[in-house]
Amino acid sequence: MIQTIVSTDLPVDEKWQIRKNVLTGGTGKKRICIVTGTHGDELEGQYVCYRLNRMVAEHPEWLDGTLEIYPALNPLGIDSITRGIPGFDLDMNRIFPGAEEGTMAESLVHRLMLDLQGADMVIDIHSSNIFLREIPQVRINVNTADRLVPYAQWLRMDFIWVHEAATVLESTLAHSLNSLGTPVLVVEMGVGMRINHGYCERLVDGILHLMYQMGMWRELPDLSRSPQESIVSGIGGVEFVNAEASGVFLTENRNNELVEQGEEIGCIVSPLTGETLQRVTAPARGLMFTLRAYPVVYEGSLLARIYKM
Amino acid sequence: MKEEIIYSMSSPFRDDFRIRGFRFGEGEKTLAVVGSLRGDEVQQLHTCAQLVKTLQQIEKRKGLTDGVEILVIPSANPFSMNIGKRFWAMDGTDINRMFPGYRLGETTQRIADALFKALQGYQYGVQMASSYVAGCYMPHVKLLHTGYEDIQTAGLFGLPYVCVRQPLPFDTTLLNYNWQIWETKAYSLYGGSNSTLDMQVSREVQSAVVRFMERVGLTVADCRPSAGYRPVVFDESELVCIKAPVSGIFFAFRKAGDMVNEGDLLAHIIHPYKGTVEAVITAPAGGRLFFSSDKFLALQSAPLFKICTA
Numbered sequence: 258m259i260q261t262i263v264s265t266d267l268p269v270d271e272k273w274q275i276r277k278n279v280l281t282g283g284t285g286k287k288r289i290c291i292v293t294g295t296h297g298d299e300l301e302g303q304y305v306c307y308r309l310n311r312m313v314a315e316h317p318e319w320l321d322g323t324l325e326i327y328p329a330l331n332p333l334g335i336d337s338i339t340r341g342i343p344g345f346d347l348d349m350n351r352i353f354p355g356a357e358e359g360t361m362a363e364s365l366v367h368r369l370m371l372d373l374q375g376a377d378m379v380i381d382i383h384s385s386n387i388f389l390r391e392i393p394q395v396r397i398n399v400n401t402a403d404r405l406v407p408y409a410q411w412l413r414m415d416f417i418w419v420h421e422a423a424t425v426l427e428s429t430l431a432h433s434l435n436s437l438g439t440p441v442l443v444v445e446m447g448v449g450m451r452i453n454h455g456y457c458e459r460l461v462d463g464i465l466h467l468m469y470q471m472g473m474w475r476e477l478p479d480l481s482r483s484p485q486e487s488i489v490s491g492i493g494g495v496e497f498v499n500a501e502a503s504g505v506f507l508t509e510n511r512n513n514e515l516v517e518q519g520e521e522i523g524c525i526v527s528p529l530t531g532e533t534l535q536r537v538t539a540p541a542r543g544l545m546f547t548l549r550a551y552p553v554v555y556e557g558s559l560l561a562r563i564y565k566m
Numbered sequence: 567m568k569e570e571i572i573y574s575m576s577s578p579f580r581d582d583f584r585i586r587g588f589r590f591g592e593g594e595k596t597l598a599v600v601g602s603l604r605g606d607e608v609q610q611l612h613t614c615a616q617l618v619k620t621l622q623q624i625e626k627r628k629g630l631t632d633g634v635e636i637l638v639i640p641s642a643n644p645f646s647m648n649i650g651k652r653f654w655a656m657d658g659t660d661i662n663r664m665f666p667g668y669r670l671g672e673t674t675q676r677i678a679d680a681l682f683k684a685l686q687g688y689q690y691g692v693q694m695a696s697s698y699v700a701g702c703y704m705p706h707v708k709l710l711h712t713g714y715e716d717i718q719t720a721g722l723f724g725l726p727y728v729c730v731r732q733p734l735p736f737d738t739t740l741l742n743y744n745w746q747i748w749e750t751k752a753y754s755l756y757g758g759s760n761s762t763l764d765m766q767v768s769r770e771v772q773s774a775v776v777r778f779m780e781r782v783g784l785t786v787a788d789c790r791p792s793a794g795y796r797p798v799v800f801d802e803s804e805l806v807c808i809k810a811p812v813s814g815i816f817f818a819f820r821k822a823g824d825m826v827n828e829g830d831l832l833a834h835i836i837h838p839y840k841g842t843v844e845a846v847i848t849a850p851a852g853g854r855l856f857f858s859s860d861k862f863l864a865l866q867s868a869p870l871f872k873i874c875t876a
Contacts, residue, residue, distance in 0.1 A: 360867075
């Protein structure tokens with residue numbers, strides 16, 4: 258059943274709506290919410306939402322509980338290829354939990370929070386941005402790791418990044434809901450403005466597996482495409498590789514590779530002079546789980562992230 | 567005056583990115599002033615440019631107090647301004663939400679780091695800022711409540727209002743917040759609208775900085791500007807916010823700076839197709855219009871006016 262959880266008039270003959278599809282089955286009381294499209298340039302979640310809808314349509318008898326699918330938290334952004342909310346300065350994922358009496362965007366996320374609160378699990382799907390390519394991973398704040406890592410393992414992603422807490426991240430959807438006792442797992446995979454079908458299929462399997470483990474899906478999904486266990490990072494185990502020159506980043510590497518310390522992972526070149534401005538090497542041996550996708554770089558642009566192993 | 571490059575970075579295809587600073591006097595790091603961090607803060611740039619001109623004149627006639635050093639950085643983001651974007655041209659990130667910065671981090675973190683290093687250690691820090699809630703504002707000093715904010719000295723600018731904001735998590739990466747944490751008395755000066763240049767407001771804000779300098783003893787007597795205002799001090803949450811009850815074409819009869827009485831007509835919201843008045847906006851309380859939306863279209867629930875009743 259399609260439900261509109263937020264509907265606000267735009268100035269000219271249009272409503273700003275956030276919709277969800279509520280799918281119920283069996284007698285189970287548990288509720289899982291799949292949310293995506295916070296950033297308008299991230300599209301991987303669209304495929305996942307589509308496939309989950311299809312799975313339930315094909316096998317309604319396997320669902321025991323409520324699956325709620327929110328494909329577009331930022332519909333104006335997705336429709337206009339805008340990362341944020343068009344016409345609003347702040348990143349939508351930096352204004353949670355919002356405020357009823359705040360700006361329109363703050364009031365909107367406040368209503369969204371009320372709708373999500375109380376779910377047994379929320380999966381918040383992101384796909385990095387247009388600049389970086391990510392392997393399928395779950396990101397968890399260290400303060401919630403004990404509680405959430407076991408759930409994250411059921412998603413069977415390649416990597417679980419337990420990262421340090423930062424005050425500014427307290428205004429994300431995940432932090433806000435986790436603080437209220439509603440568990441949220443943040444999934445990152447792929448690259449902005451594109452859909453990697455393989456990654457999405459794996460996440461669909463993972464979500465169904467999580468639901469199976471939570472007693473919400475009666476059929477154990479085929480997990481042959483996924484690892485038996487995700488690699489879980491320790492705090493401080495991730496090395497960031499940033500550009501030290503401005504130019505064009507060229508690489509033959511792919512992410513999800515084990516790289517050796519000192520191994521060349523790409524170079525930054527000057528198209529004007531033909532010079533190699535920087536040979537980019539791995540600062541440590543480990544799993545390269547992030548790799549630059551957009552070639553033009555400035556000093557400081559993130560090129561790769563490596564989990565030290 | 568000494569002109570210097572505070573930070574430079576090569577670009578893949580454009581000219582080098584440069585942050586330029588103008589230093590006056592020699593001695594204790596006393597006052598740092600920063601103009602535009604965003605590409606649409608033209609008024610903030612202009613105000614700083616005028617301040618540079620004024621400080622040159624003051625310095626020429628030996629009007630600066632001995633032993634003080636003043637740094638003015640009119641723009642920390644010429645790249646965005648030159649191509650008409652508010653945020654960092656490459657990735658849309660906001661330099662003013664990257665403080666204290668990180669030397670080994672992403673591009674705008676590095677810019678923030680270099681800028682913050684240049685700005686640290688000053689007794690007073692002034693930022694010509696703009697709000698994420700776009701519209702027209704009465705000239706005012708804004709302070710984030712960090713426990714280190716100095717409301718008394720904020721009044722020395724002589725602007726009509728001093729506004730204190732309770733910081734949200736996303737405010738903790740602002741320059742004003744971090745300046746305070748690093749023991750600089752920090753003030754953000756607002757006035758007018760984004761992407762416009764209101765010469766009167768610009769002059770008022772520039773005069774406020776000169777007044778402040780005089781009052782904290784950075785200049786000698788012959789630079790004395792007008793007395794300015796005895797400011798009204800309030801918490802941002804005390805403003806009476808009037809939101810749009812419906813969406814439509816916004817037709818305002820009053821604007822920021824106007825005094826209004828309870829019940830006064832402020833605006834109409836007009837149906838975009840039929841031309842009928844869908845909402846009559848009146849003042850729920852008397853006071854000064856501190857903020858007015860400068861959009862021609864109103865979104866339902868968006869703030870249209872804020873009244874200072876103090």
